[in-house]
Amino acid sequence: MTAAPLPRARRQVLQRRIRWIVTATISYNAAEAVIALAAGGAASSSALIGFGLDSVVEVLSAAAIAWQFSAPAPERREKTAMRAVAIAFLALAVVVTADAVRSLLTASAPDHSTVGMVLAVISLLVMPGLSWFERRTGRELGSASAVADSRQTLVCAWLSAVLLAGLAFNSTLGWWWADPVAALIIAAWAVREGIEAWNGDACGTPLAQLVGDEPEPDDDR
DSSP: OOOSOOOHHHHHHHHHHHHHHHHHHHHHHHHHHHHHHHHHHHHTOHHHHHHHHHHHHHHHHHHHHHHHTTSSSGGGGHHHHHHHHHHHHHHHHHHHHHHHHHHHHHTOOOOOOHHHHHHHHHHHHHHHHHHHHHHHHHHHHTOHHHHHHHHHHHHHHHHHHHHHHHHHHHHHHOOTTHHHHHHHHHHHHHHHHHHHHHHTOTTSSOHHHHTOSSOOOOTTO
């Protein structure tokens, strides 16, 4: 994270950049969630439904960051935004795990989903760039919540690969269990990221050290 205080003009540029990034993230993930949930329901795919729910969580996480950076002093909302990201992660894990376990216990074989596979490929192309841009901006700005949100976006990219593998194995090899197993991997990843976000470890530094319980007023206002 940045050690020296940023000039006011540079800080404002970075804050505007964060708002642009989260707007793009919300727009993309909202569309992704609708497509993934519809395709997952049609194919009875736990992994695809889990991916759609992850997109919903990504929208909520980005919305929390947008709320934070809509304030004149975003650092005062840092802790609340981090906790919102963490809760969204953990809620995702619970829902995805329940559906995956149900699929494994009932041996429910999902149908082939071309839409799901295409969506996974598109996400693999789009999400890493958004993640990198937000992480770089968040680190320069010294925002743990922005970095945490960027990590969630990167998780979405990796989960696209997991989803693609699960759908491909089911379609080509008939490994029906690959789909719910992929969903469980999504859930486990969400738990880990949720715990780290709750503890404020997005930058490798506890949240209390980054912002404190009572942040000092911004002298540049």
